Amino acid sequence: MEKIAKHRIIGLDREMMSFTDWLADPRAQTSIFSISGIGGIGKTTLLLQMARTARQSSVRSLWLDGQGGLTTSGAFLASLEMSLATEYGGTRAPESALLPYIVNELQLQRTVLFIDNGEEIEKLEGWLFSRFLPELKSARVLIVCASRNGLPLKWQTNPEWKSQIQRFPLRLFTREEVYDYLDGSGLSAEWQRAIAEKTEGHPLSLALIVDMLLSESAEQRDVWREVPAVLSAEFLREAASPGVYRALTVLSLLPAADENMLNRLLDTPLEGADYYHMRALSFVRDTVDGITLHQVVARMLRDDFARRNPAQFEAVRHQAFVLLAERFHSVDQRMQMRLSAHILELYREFLPSAHAYANFSSSLKPGEQKPFRxxxxxxxxxxxxxxxxxxxxxxxxxxxxxxxxxxxxxxxxxxxxxxxxxxxxxxxxxxxxxxxxxxxxxxxxxxxxxxxxxxxxxxxxxxxxxxxxxxxxxxxxxxxxxxxxxxxxxxxxxxxxxxxxxxxxxxxxxxxxxxxxxxxxxxxxxxxxxxxxxxxxxxxxxxxxxxxxxxxTSFDEWIQRIIRQTETAAGQPAYQREDEYPLAIDRSVMKQMLEWLFDPDKLEELPVVRRLGWDGMQVRDIIQGILADGRPMEPLTLLEKEILITSYLRKDRNKSQLAASFHMSRATFYRHMRLAEKHLAFVLSDLMRSGF
Incomplete structure (x- = not known):
């Protein structure tokens, strides 16, 4: 699903310059441009812009769409004939064979042949190299093929054509380009900043968010949840089976994984054929450490997983933390640093999103690490x-x-x-x-x-x-x-x-x-x-x-701190020993405490309270004291305190009314409340361990 933005085209200067150079070169030969990139990166947008530029230069352009089935030579030539007829009024004489007619037409004048969705062009490789392309050697034709993985290896190594091929893997927008894209959108500076910080420069993601925010129903929509859902469906269109779908969601929680590691986090083991299918997907890269997801796709799949099934997402993420901690001391330093970076990415939700010194909610990625110069x-x-x-x-x-x-x-x-x-x-x-x-x-x-x-x-x-x-x-x-x-x-x-x-x-x-x-x-x-x-x-x-x-071995202590903060109702983590951190409180226990806050007898039934030897009144006073304190207690923010007070102490409104009072959708409100419960659990655990 490619979408052309309503704003001016940005971020494609290099590709457009190469295209206009070919158009302007009087001695230009038949050449091939290979445009590649994940779904929504802007491949179709680029082809459309090139087509407009070709028309402005009075150069003939023909458009073929691989989704229409360009898997045989007959279908390929028939599509070209139809494009010539509908766009330029060309007609073939009944006695003329199709291939000579097409070749003759292409030799008559400079032409750009656009092939969108060209994922299956490899099925035509033999015919194209032996019959079609040799006929165009003396012509002036530019073939621009857009596909998710780019042209197959045979094209790049073909002795006759490899020198005529230019590859253009599309990249994400830089932060500067994101603001350039948003310029003139009509959105406030505050919204533009939020979009720039929360997105990762993915063109289709930006286009969808802008369209949603400018729509009439914008106030009722949670774009930060809807967009990942839409794009996840697009990315997963390549996943041919439910097993691959499940494995991709698990892979989104790991920096890289082989089949065995994926199976440790999957309820049903992955079929061997499915693993090989995953390796062939456009947004999956094969590395020495296993397969890894494109960073944007991984982020989108995680966000969508958390939206669809928050409890399961938290449980699997928790298992991923444990698994990565186990791996840490068995890998080399390069991989240790990669694991650390990934753990921090998954840990971001538990870090303060608004702090005087740091805002961890941004998806900003650093450039290449280079020493001081x-x-x-x-x-x-x-x-x-x-x-x-x-x-x-x-x-x-x-x-x-x-x-x-x-x-x-x-x-x-x-x-x-x-x-x-x-x-x-x-x-x-x-x-x-x-x-x-x-x-x-x-x-x-x-x-x-x-x-x-x-x-x-x-x-x-x-x-x-x-x-x-x-x-x-x-x-x-x-x-x-x-x-x-x-x-x-x-x-x-x-x-x-x-x-x-x-x-x-x-x-x-x-x-x-x-x-x-x-x-x-x-x-x-x-x-x-x-x-x-x-x-x-x-x-x-x-x-x-x-x-x-x-x-x-201090990494163990550091990761245990993270694991304690991410415990869920799924049960105690296997990584935790009974004698370590016995007073850690997970979100489900915290939720029970809040629900029973005014019932001291029930509070005293909780195992963590019994271990402390406290009575229910003490627990209630401590929790009320935390919430009544007018200062943030990291990671618990003032907004999260207010959400918990209105939800569990005042209890004078239903969830829809509460969400409206905080200017949030119900889905957003529930997400903030879950976070608030987790953060309160962490603060209370620390206070209990310190002998408050």
Whole structure:
């Protein structure tokens, strides 16, 4: 299902330039363009734009659609004859054979032959190479074939034609192109920002969302749920069996999987033939680690799975967390970092969507990870200066007057301590800079951040003797994002910087940083950092120092924290031992607590309450105290508190009325309420473990 946007065509400059170059070249020979990409990426849109350009250049264009059945030479030639007749009034004499007639027509004038939905063109390969294409050697014909996987390998290796083939795999929109697409849509700046942050630059997804928001029924529609449902149906059109459909939804929860791993999460084992069928799908890629889904398709399938069957989705996602945790120590460092990134992607729902330092709801993906280059320095210094002016994104360990020279020192002597998040073009968007702790770097650390001496304690002496090649700890001193551009919110970039830095650490490293901001401290705790000690900032303020240590087996602790937060009514996870985290509360238990909040006797029946030896009144008072507190308690937001209060404490309206009062659809309201129950369960579990 391809759809042409109502807005001007964007993001296809390279392809259109090659096309117009062929049209303008008086010596152009017969050539082949192969357009490829997943459903909705813009293949048909591109072909239509090329067809309009051809007409404006007075070049004949003929259109064939593979969905009409171009699987035989007869059908192919008949479709060409019909196109010539309907578009240009061409008629074939009764005594003239079809192939010579078509070849003669194509040799008469420059022609562009468009083949849309050309997935089955391989069935014509033998005839095309032996009979049809040789006749066009001396003609001036451009064949533009659009298909999900591109032209088969035989085309790309054919000795006579491979030099005449150009391949154009279509890509997703960049953030800049998304805003370009939305320009003139009539949508408010707030809606445009929400669309840019929640989509992944998929053209059809953007077109559907804009159409829905501009429709008369927009207020009653939850586009963030409807669009994944529509597109999932489109992507899964290629899945020929229910078994493949189920396996694809499971695969959406894994970074990569072979048949055995998929079967561990499937109720019914996958048939061997189905697995091979999956490998051939346009949005599935074969890798050394197994098959993997295109990132947009995976996101859409997860969203649709969560909408259709939230309980089952949560249970399978929980199983995926456990499975990935088991795999972590048996794979190499490259795969460990990939697993970490995927776990954070699945974990995103449990991270704060609105925070002073980070917004994890965005689907923003980083550009290619490249080490620091000297040409990056002007960007980084500009970010720091903006940070100083705004009193934001600063390190209280270092005097702000020393930021520029400290960054220059790190770049000159320890450039490996600079970590940069870049956009699609490689331009820096955010960075953090620190030093790897060893004998050569400790003097610099102590010169600019003297407060670290007391915090490192006895370890400082050992670090002064440690050779650089043995360093495994980075001390972060500076951090800033590009807050002056309009494409990304600072909180988006902050979240991306933290996520990418965290993934980097999971490769077997330790990270240390210090903060005096309570909000940042709460966020670091959610991300799995552990309080390391106290430090004194440059202005004499007391800072909390945080450590994230993945040098040994700490990944297990980190993943267990995630697993505890994602427990569901499906039962206790196999990964959890009875003596570990005995007070963890899952969402189903939290829901029971809320429903029985005013019945202390029933509350006392719950196993978790009995283990604590508390009475029902104590539990009720604690829960009411959490909800009555006018501050967010990460990951529980103020909005989620209000939803729980109106749903379980006031109980003066039905669900439809409640949804309307929060300006949400019923489906959206239920989703927010489930999240609120999960987040309250996490807050209450932490309070119980700390002996509240």
């Amino acid at each position: 000297q040409e990056d320095m002007p960007y980084l210094q500009r970010f720091l200066q903006a940070s100083i002016r705004g009193s934001d994104w600063q390190s209280e360990l270092v005097d702000s007057a020393d930021y520029p020279v400290l960054l220059e020192e790190i770049a000159a002597h320890f450039p490996e301590g600079i970590f940069i998040v870049r956009d699609e073009k490689g331009t820096p968007l955010a960075f953090c800079a620190g030093v790897w702790l060893h004998a050569l770097s400790m003097p610099l650390l102590e010169r600019y951040a003297p407060g670290c001496r007391g915090m490192l304690g006895e370890e400082a002496s050992a670090l002064h003797r440690l050779p650089p090649e043995a360093a495994d700890t980075i001390f972060v001193l500076l951090s800033a994002v590009n807050s002056e551009q309009s494409l990304y919110r600072p909180e988006e970039l902050g979240a991306l910087l933290m996520q990418q830095w965290l993934v980097h650490m999971t490769g077997g490293l330790r990270g240390i940083l210090a903060a005096g901001d309570p909000q940042l401290n709460s966020l670091l705790s959610i991300l799995g950092f552990k309080a390391y000690g106290k430090a004194t900032g440059y202005a004499g303020i007391e800072l909390m120092t945080w450590e994230l240590d993945f040098r040994q």
